[in-house]
Amino acid sequence: MADCTNRTVYEIFQSMEEGPAAAPSAATAQAWLDHHSRSLGFFMEGKFIRPAERQTLSLADSTGGVLCSTACAEDGDVSQCASSAATGYKSWSSLACSQRSKALLRLVSVLGLHGQCLSELCALCEASCSPSALVRLLQYYSSWAQLRDTLIPGWTSLGVVVVVSSDDCSLYSLMLKVLPALAMGNSVIVVPGRSSAPPALLLAQLFTAAGLPAGALNVLTGSDVTLGAKVSQNPNVSYIAYCGNKQDGLTLCKASAGMGVPVSVSPCIGALCPFIVFESADIDSAVDEVIQVAFKKKKEVHWVLCVQESVSDSVVARLKLRLAGMKCVALSSEADRGLVDAAVQEAQQQGATLVQSCSASPSGAQYPPTVLCGAAPSSPYVVSPPPGPLLPLLTFRSNAEAVVLGNHSPHGYAASIWTEDLTLALETAKSLSVGSVWVNSSSVSDPCLPVSGHKDSGTCTDGGQEGLYQFLRPSFSSPLPRSSPVSLEYSKFGTEPSQPVIPDSPVGASLPQSYLQFVGGKASKSASGCSVAVQAPGGGSVLALCPDGGHKDVRNAVEAAIKVQPGWMKKSPSARAQSLYSLAKGLESKKKEVSASFCTQLGVSGDEADKEVELSIARLNVWAAYCDKVQGGSLPMPQSGAALSFPEALGVVGIVLPDKHPLLSMVTVLGATVATGNAVIMVPSQRFPLPALAFIQVLQSSDLPAGLVNIIPGNRDQLTAALANHSVIRAIWYWGSAEGCQYLQYTCTSPLKTLRLFCQKDGEGSDAGTDWAQSQPSLLEDCWRNAVQWKSVWIPTA
The missing domain is CATH 3.40.605.10 (Aldehyde Dehydrogenase; Chain A, domain 1)
Known part of the structure; x- marks a missing residue:
C-alpha cells in the first residue's frame, strides 16, 4: 500500500485507501x-x-x-x-x-x-x-x-x-x-x-x-x-x-x-436506480458501497443517493473522508466533459453543494468523483444524468417519503436499501416499483433470480424459470404470421370515423335494443353520445345499438382504474378469489340473458350458447382457485443469504378482445388479469360485442371494486390507438389486424408497454389458433405469466 510505512493502521483504515493493483496481462x-x-x-x-x-x-x-x-x-x-x-x-x-x-x-x-x-x-x-x-x-x-x-x-x-x-x-x-x-x-x-x-x-x-x-x-x-x-x-x-x-x-x-x-x-444500461440509506443503517458500510458502485466499478446504471435527514450530515462527512485523494475518472470523450460541466454548473445554480475528491482540471476527458448535495428530485441532472462520475444526494424524512423518492424515476431496474431493520427493508422492497432489490448490498446477480423490468426498464423477465418462457410458446398456439410492414401513417391510425347509424326501420317496427358501456363501475353512454349499429350474422338487419367509445372514454376508464388498482392489488389472494367466485355465481344467475345475447349475436343454437356460458362460468371458477395457488418463494442462491421472488401485478392492462368465442375469451383474460391484481380495460369484438355487453349486468351486481373492470365497445382501431397512447397503461393484449399489430409495435415505446399480439383475419374469427374451449394448463399458465411481473429481493446473512 502506498506510503504505508509512514502511516498508522488507524489512518489507513480511516482513508480506506486501496493498494496498487497488479498490472493485468493480455x-x-x-x-x-x-x-x-x-x-x-x-x-x-x-x-x-x-x-x-x-x-x-x-x-x-x-x-x-x-x-x-x-x-x-x-x-x-x-x-x-x-x-x-x-x-x-x-x-x-x-x-x-x-x-x-x-x-x-x-x-x-x-x-x-x-x-x-x-x-x-x-x-x-x-x-x-x-x-x-x-x-x-x-x-x-x-x-x-x-x-x-x-x-x-x-x-x-x-x-x-x-x-x-x-x-x-x-x-x-x-x-x-x-x-x-x-x-x-x-x-x-x-x-x-x-x-x-x-x-x-x-x-x-x-x-x-x-x-x-x-x-x-x-x-x-x-x-x-x-x-x-x-x-x-x-x-x-x-x-x-x-x-x-x-x-x-x-x-x-x-x-x-x-x-x-x-x-x-x-x-x-443507463437506468436510474435509488440507493436508499435509512437512519437504522450501518452508515460506514453504506458509504463504502455507494463509493464503489458510483465511482469505482464500471457504471452501467446511474445511482441516486437518498439519505434520511437525521443521518445526512454523518453520511456527507464520511463521503468527504472517503473521496479525499481519489483520482479523476476517465470519460468517453471531450463532449461528455462538456455535459458534466453543464450539469454541475446547473446544480450549483440551484443551490446544490459539491463534495469532490479533488479540483476539476480546466479541460480534458476526465472528471473527479463528485457528490451533488442538496439536489432536488425534479432537477434535470437527477432525472437525466450526464455520463460521468456524478452522484446526486437527496434527503427524505419518513419511510413513505423514501418510497416516493425511489419510485420517482421512470425506470424500474433496481434499488439498494440500507437498514438493519428487516421489517422496514421488506416493506420498502415490496413498495418499490423495481425488478431487483438488494438489502445492505448492491449489484448481486445470479441466473436463478427472476427479474422483470418495471415501468420503462423492460418488457420481459430474465433469469429463473420465469425467464425461460420468453423463449417458449404453448404447444397449442401458433406464432404471429410473418409479414412485410405495410405503409402506415401512424398519426392517422384509428382516426377514421365510425359508420353513422341511419334510421331505416319500417313504420311501427320495434326499435333495436340499445346497450351501454361500463366505465368506473357504472353503465353509461359513450362520451361522444354516438352509437354504432350491431348487425346480424351475414350483414343482415340491425340487432342492437352499442356506444361508440373513444379516447375520452379510455381516459375516464384509466382514471377510475388507477384509483382502485393499488387497493385491489394489496387485497389478500383469498379475498380476490372470493370476488371471482362471486362473479362466477353472478354469471350463473344471469345465464339465460347472456345466453340469449349469444344466440342473437352469433346465430347459434341455444345448446351451443348454453355450453359457452357454462364454460365461462367454469373458467371464472378456475381463476378464482388460481389466486392463492401460484406465488413466488425463496430461491437457491449459491451465496450465503436469502433470495426471494414475488410475482406482482402489472397495473392497468388494456385488452382488445378476439372475435372467436367472444364471451369465453373475455372471461379468460379478465380472470387472468384480475386474479393477479390488475385493473383491466376491455374492448369487445367489434363484430360480436353483444355477449360482452350483456356481461355488464353481471359486473354491476358483483362485489368487484368500481373501476377495476371497464368495457368500452366501439371502433377497434380507434380504441387501440387510445390504449397505445395512454402513458399509464402498462400492457396491451391485442387480437386484431396486422396493421394494428404493426401500429402497437411502433407506438408502444415511450413509455414501454408489454405487448401480447395475435393477428386475426377479419371475417374469419380466427385468432392464431387459440382453442378457448380447451382447458389446457399451458393456456392458463400463458395468460397468468403475461399478467404478472417479477421482483427479486436479496438479503445477505454474512
Whole structure:
C-alpha cells in the first residue's frame, strides 16, 4: 500500500485507501486476435467466415489504440446466417433434453482451458464478464435444458431467436439471453454491440468445440443495432430479444414493427436506480458501497443517493473522508466533459453543494468523483444524468417519503436499501416499483433470480424459470404470421370515423335494443353520445345499438382504474378469489340473458350458447382457485443469504378482445388479469360485442371494486390507438389486424408497454389458433405469466 510505512493502521483504515493493483496481462487474448489477423468476420455454419470487401469497424482499447476490426454484414450475409440458424435449429431441437444439457455442460470444461483468453479479451474490450460467472450460467441453464420436458410440459421452442445488444452492453447481459434460448431448444443468431463482438465470436467458437451443432449459435456483426431489424426480416426468424441502452432498443422496436416478429426489450444500461440509506443503517458500510458502485466499478446504471435527514450530515462527512485523494475518472470523450460541466454548473445554480475528491482540471476527458448535495428530485441532472462520475444526494424524512423518492424515476431496474431493520427493508422492497432489490448490498446477480423490468426498464423477465418462457410458446398456439410492414401513417391510425347509424326501420317496427358501456363501475353512454349499429350474422338487419367509445372514454376508464388498482392489488389472494367466485355465481344467475345475447349475436343454437356460458362460468371458477395457488418463494442462491421472488401485478392492462368465442375469451383474460391484481380495460369484438355487453349486468351486481373492470365497445382501431397512447397503461393484449399489430409495435415505446399480439383475419374469427374451449394448463399458465411481473429481493446473512 502506498506510503504505508509512514502511516498508522488507524489512518489507513480511516482513508480506506486501496493498494496498487497488479498490472493485468493480455498475452493470450492478443495472441488469439493475432491468429485472426485482428480482422474478425462472422461465425456461422460452425466456423469463422470473413467475406472480402466488407465495410469494417475499428474497436479501440482503453489507451485509444486499435484493438481489432469487425466486419459489417450485408444482405447476403444475413440470408446465409439465417439459413445456417434454421439448419442448426433442426439439429439442435431434435436432440433429447439430456443431449442438449450435456453439450452445454461440456462448455464448462472448455472454459476451464480457455477461460484466461476469454477473461483477457473481455477486459481489453471492456465487455465485463468473468469466466466464473459464465460457468454459473452454463451450470444453471444446462440443468434447465435437462428438465424442460419434465417441468415445463405443453410448451415448445420458438425456432430461430435473434439476440441483439447495444455497443455498451456487457457480455454477461448478452449471455443471459443466449443461454436460456439455447437451453430451451432454440437456435440463436447473436448480433452483438461493438464492445462485446470479439468475446461473442470467441464464445461461439468454444461452443462449437464443446459439441454444439453447426448453426445452433451464430454471430453476425454490423455497424449499429438496425442490423437486428434486417435479420428479423428473414422468414426463418421467430423472435428478437434485446438488451442494452433504451434508445437502441426503441430504434429496434420501430425498425422491426410489422414484420410479425415479437420483440422483447431489456434496457439494462443507463437506468436510474435509488440507493436508499435509512437512519437504522450501518452508515460506514453504506458509504463504502455507494463509493464503489458510483465511482469505482464500471457504471452501467446511474445511482441516486437518498439519505434520511437525521443521518445526512454523518453520511456527507464520511463521503468527504472517503473521496479525499481519489483520482479523476476517465470519460468517453471531450463532449461528455462538456455535459458534466453543464450539469454541475446547473446544480450549483440551484443551490446544490459539491463534495469532490479533488479540483476539476480546466479541460480534458476526465472528471473527479463528485457528490451533488442538496439536489432536488425534479432537477434535470437527477432525472437525466450526464455520463460521468456524478452522484446526486437527496434527503427524505419518513419511510413513505423514501418510497416516493425511489419510485420517482421512470425506470424500474433496481434499488439498494440500507437498514438493519428487516421489517422496514421488506416493506420498502415490496413498495418499490423495481425488478431487483438488494438489502445492505448492491449489484448481486445470479441466473436463478427472476427479474422483470418495471415501468420503462423492460418488457420481459430474465433469469429463473420465469425467464425461460420468453423463449417458449404453448404447444397449442401458433406464432404471429410473418409479414412485410405495410405503409402506415401512424398519426392517422384509428382516426377514421365510425359508420353513422341511419334510421331505416319500417313504420311501427320495434326499435333495436340499445346497450351501454361500463366505465368506473357504472353503465353509461359513450362520451361522444354516438352509437354504432350491431348487425346480424351475414350483414343482415340491425340487432342492437352499442356506444361508440373513444379516447375520452379510455381516459375516464384509466382514471377510475388507477384509483382502485393499488387497493385491489394489496387485497389478500383469498379475498380476490372470493370476488371471482362471486362473479362466477353472478354469471350463473344471469345465464339465460347472456345466453340469449349469444344466440342473437352469433346465430347459434341455444345448446351451443348454453355450453359457452357454462364454460365461462367454469373458467371464472378456475381463476378464482388460481389466486392463492401460484406465488413466488425463496430461491437457491449459491451465496450465503436469502433470495426471494414475488410475482406482482402489472397495473392497468388494456385488452382488445378476439372475435372467436367472444364471451369465453373475455372471461379468460379478465380472470387472468384480475386474479393477479390488475385493473383491466376491455374492448369487445367489434363484430360480436353483444355477449360482452350483456356481461355488464353481471359486473354491476358483483362485489368487484368500481373501476377495476371497464368495457368500452366501439371502433377497434380507434380504441387501440387510445390504449397505445395512454402513458399509464402498462400492457396491451391485442387480437386484431396486422396493421394494428404493426401500429402497437411502433407506438408502444415511450413509455414501454408489454405487448401480447395475435393477428386475426377479419371475417374469419380466427385468432392464431387459440382453442378457448380447451382447458389446457399451458393456456392458463400463458395468460397468468403475461399478467404478472417479477421482483427479486436479496438479503445477505454474512
